[in-house]
Amino acid sequence: MLLELTLFFAMATAAATLVALIPGAPAWRFWLSLPAAALAVAAASWGTAVVFADPGAALVLGIAAAVLTLLMHLLQPRWGFVSALLFASVVMASLSYLAYAADWTVTASYGVAVWLGSVLLLLLEVGALSLTVSYGFEILDVLGRREERERDAPPTRVVPVAIQVPTYNEPVDVVRPTLEALAELEHPDVLVQVVDNNTKDPAVWQPIQRLCQELGPRFQFMHLDDWPGFKAGACNEATRRLPEKYEVIGIVDADYRVRPGWLGAVMGHFDDPRVGFVQSSQHYREWEDSPYLRGLFYSFRYFFDVTMPARAHRNAIIFCGTMGLIRRRALEDIGGWNEACITEDAEASLRMLGSGWRGVYDRRAWGAGLMPLDFDGLKKQRYRWALGGIQILRFHWRELLPLAGPRRLRLTAAQRIHYLLGSVQWFGDLFTAAFTILLVATAIATATHHRLPLRQLTGSVLVVPLVFLVTGVGRAVWAMRRTTGSTWGDGFHALRCWFAMSWVVSLACMRGLISSRAEFLRTPKRREGQSSWLTALRTSRAEAFLSVAAVLAAATMLVRSPSWTTVALGLLLLFQGWLYFNAPWASMAAEGITMTPARRAYLASSQNTGDRPALSPAVAALSAGAALAGVAGVVALLIATGPSDTQPPFTGQSDLPRIGSVAPGPLKASPTPAPSSTASPSTGSEPSSTTSSSTTSSATTSTTSSGTATASPSP
Numbered sequence: 001m002l003l004e005l006t007l008f009f010a011m012a013t014a015a016a017t018l019v020a021l022i023p024g025a026p027a028w029r030f031w032l033s034l035p036a037a038a039l040a041v042a043a044a045s046w047g048t049a050v051v052f053a054d055p056g057a058a059l060v061l062g063i064a065a066a067v068l069t070l071l072m073h074l075l076q077p078r079w080g081f082v083s084a085l086l087f088a089s090v091v092m093a094s095l096s097y098l099a100y101a102a103d104w105t106v107t108a109s110y111g112v113a114v115w116l117g118s119v120l121l122l123l124l125e126v127g128a129l130s131l132t133v134s135y136g137f138e139i140l141d142v143l144g145r146r147e148e149r150e151r152d153a154p155p156t157r158v159v160p161v162a163i164q165v166p167t168y169n170e171p172v173d174v175v176r177p178t179l180e181a182l183a184e185l186e187h188p189d190v191l192v193q194v195v196d197n198n199t200k201d202p203a204v205w206q207p208i209q210r211l212c213q214e215l216g217p218r219f220q221f222m223h224l225d226d227w228p229g230f231k232a233g234a235c236n237e238a239t240r241r242l243p244e245k246y247e248v249i250g251i252v253d254a255d256y257r258v259r260p261g262w263l264g265a266v267m268g269h270f271d272d273p274r275v276g277f278v279q280s281s282q283h284y285r286e287w288e289d290s291p292y293l294r295g296l297f298y299s300f301r302y303f304f305d306v307t308m309p310a311r312a313h314r315n316a317i318i319f320c321g322t323m324g325l326i327r328r329r330a331l332e333d334i335g336g337w338n339e340a341c342i343t344e345d346a347e348a349s350l351r352m353l354g355s356g357w358r359g360v361y362d363r364r365a366w367g368a369g370l371m372p373l374d375f376d377g378l379k380k381q382r383y384r385w386a387l388g389g390i391q392i393l394r395f396h397w398r399e400l401l402p403l404a405g406p407r408r409l410r411l412t413a414a415q416r417i418h419y420l421l422g423s424v425q426w427f428g429d430l431f432t433a434a435f436t437i438l439l440v441a442t443a444i445a446t447a448t449h450h451r452l453p454l455r456q457l458t459g460s461v462l463v464v465p466l467v468f469l470v471t472g473v474g475r476a477v478w479a480m481r482r483t484t485g486s487t488w489g490d491g492f493h494a495l496r497c498w499f500a501m502s503w504v505v506s507l508a509c510m511r512g513l514i515s516s517r518a519e520f521l522r523t524p525k526r527r528e529g530q531s532s533w534l535t536a537l538r539t540s541r542a543e544a545f546l547s548v549a550a551v552l553a554a555a556t557m558l559v560r561s562p563s564w565t566t567v568a569l570g571l572l573l574l575f576q577g578w579l580y581f582n583a584p585w586a587s588m589a590a591e592g593i594t595m596t597p598a599r600r601a602y603l604a605s606s607q608n609t610g611d612r613p614a615l616s617p618a619v620a621a622l623s624a625g626a627a628l629a630g631v632a633g634v635v636a637l638l639i640a641t642g643p644s645d646t647q648p649p650f651t652g653q654s655d656l657p658r659i660g661s662v663a664p665g666p667l668k669a670s671p672t673p674a675p676s677s678t679a680s681p682s683t684g685s686e687p688s689s690t691t692s693s694s695t696t697s698s699a700t701t702s703t704t705s706s707g708t709a710t711a712s713p714s715p
Contacts, residue, residue: 295493354409
């Protein structure tokens with residue numbers, strides 16, 4: 001019954017996803033969404049009846065899906081029935097798949113090594129599918145609701161505002177447009193504090209000081225030398241020097257051009273004494289002419305058009321560090337910015353919400369900055385974001401985990417869940433790396449005619465991770481198109497930019513698990529006369545190694561053990577290889593960006609290079625080397641502990657029951673039966689007790705990994 005339940009909801013997920021792709025379908029009203037959801041349920045019931053030749057069970061499952069859809073609609077009354085069915089199906093497919101896997105893990109008697117390996121695999125699958133469910137909820141919570149129109153919030157009184165512009169090693173040509181735009185702000189009482197943090201060369205920071213003097217008394221410049229705490233420390237000191245009358249503080253990055261009407265449109269939110277901060281959507285400029293920059297732009301926009309609106313529905317947004325306003329009393333109430341956290345903005349918003357303040361999100365773009373032009377700088381930016389998310393989890397895990405108490409912050413359950421997922425979602429790329437290692441190990445074991453000591457699943461149940469892979473990619477691009485207006489091509493390039501960051505995020509997660517201290521990646525120095533493609537390979541050599549390893553493992557396996565099962569596994573390995581290949585692609589694409597005057601000035605900006613002051617020695621190269629060496633170690637260990645395919649696979653009378661239809665057989669005909677490491681699913685609706693292959697076990701693993709990787713858009 002678990003198998004039928006799993007496959008039914010996998011098919012319901014696929015059917016509901018197809019319906020949801022119709023423009024407006026997720027938020028259709030009752031009279032249209034209910035018949036559409038019923039049609040998707042009927043399609044899943046028909047498919048289940050055909051596969052299992054059991055119309056009665058298919059009817060029962062269809063009724064169960066209808067009931068669950070109604071319950072989901074009651075829990076989320078603003079969602080359409082199509083959205084309710086899709087989310088209920090994803091949840092039920094995940095739960096039934098995990099129950100199926102857990103049942104085998106608990107009841108099988110194949111020895112301690114197999115049990116431990118299967119438990120580890122199950123835990124990875126729990127994490128991967130949990131993240132898939134969380135991404136699905138975010139998308140449906142935005143697209144499944146009727147559009148909410150943004151309205152201006154003009155203030156009822158004039159509130160003095162101080163705008164802080166933190167800088168470090170910023171060329172004056174980058175800062176000048178930012179300060180000139182701030183000079184045009186339509187607000188009667190504004191002070192602009194330009195806070196230079198640890199720039200050593202006076203030739204860099206003194207021109208900015210002179211620019212502030214030219215712009216008049218509205219601008220103040222301060223240079224902090226040998227100052228601790230990075231951006232957080234600089235902003236804390238700037239706030240201490242502010243006159244008491246300034247009630248609201250704004251943060252604007254040094255490369256942002258702010259529109260004049262920003263303050264007039266959003267300051268009215270502070271008329272509500274419960275509002276602690278207001279975050280405007282971040283936007284970018286100088287990206288339209290490059291396919292790579294277009295993809296990067298839309299990959300950034302996903303967070304502000306999907307994730308943030310979903311969090312805003314439950315007062316769980318984060319303060320993003322630029323284009324945001326914060327009530328001074330709320331900042332002082334939490335003791336200022338946390339100088340020990342590399343993402344001090346998001347960490348501060350968590351503490352403000354836990355102190356009873358509200359956050360307001362304005363989806364409109366009131367300013368535009370520049371995206372990193374240097375791929376290595378982009379990697380370091382993403383490394384900091386991921387490491388900061390892990391730091392928040394380390395600092396506040398008692399506040400976020402259920403039943404962890406005692407608690408100091410007064411967070412709602414929804415706020416805890418959103419912030420917990422905001423930190424945990426970074427581990428999706430670490431799961432991807434682990435699944436890639438298992439895939440490579442499986443391919444090598446198959447090529448050497450060994451078996452891995454892991455749970456073995458074959459046949460029809462493999463539909464579930466495959467469905468999650470396809471629908472996960474489809475939902476991500478679909479959500480991007482609906483919310484940002486991107487083309488399919490731009491959405492594809494956005495996926496490539498996400499995948500290009502997978503390995504560096506994995507490094508950040510490993511670093512965050514080892515230590516709470518912030519370490520930064522250093523920029524490799526380009527040698528004189530070195531070509532762009534050599535630079536691209538140097539900045540993405542770890543990812544290139546993983547990509548080549550996956551392709552070679554797939555080719556070796558197919559040559560040594562050709563069969564339909566190894567072809568499927570080979571395709572999955574090629575997908576993982578392509579996933580990591582996107583890093584060299586992105587690095588090369590960044591080398592080919594056309595240099596406009598604004599981009600040329602931005603090349604030396606720390607916003608582009610990712611440099612920070614007072615860095616400790618980089619550990620990234622050591623971590624990458626250790627991780628890559630670990631791949632070989634894990635592969636060797638798994639193969640060594642797994643039996644040869646010429647021996648009984650494990651202790652016990654029989655291996656895992658195989659599920660499916662006619663055995664696929666080898667690609668090459670063989671007149672004499674021979675031992676094989678590939679699967680041979682048997683015919684019939686009931687599982688048989690014949691021997692199955694460990695190859696398909698890892699195929700299950702890899703498809704789950706891929707589904708998780710494709711749904712990892714959080715910046």
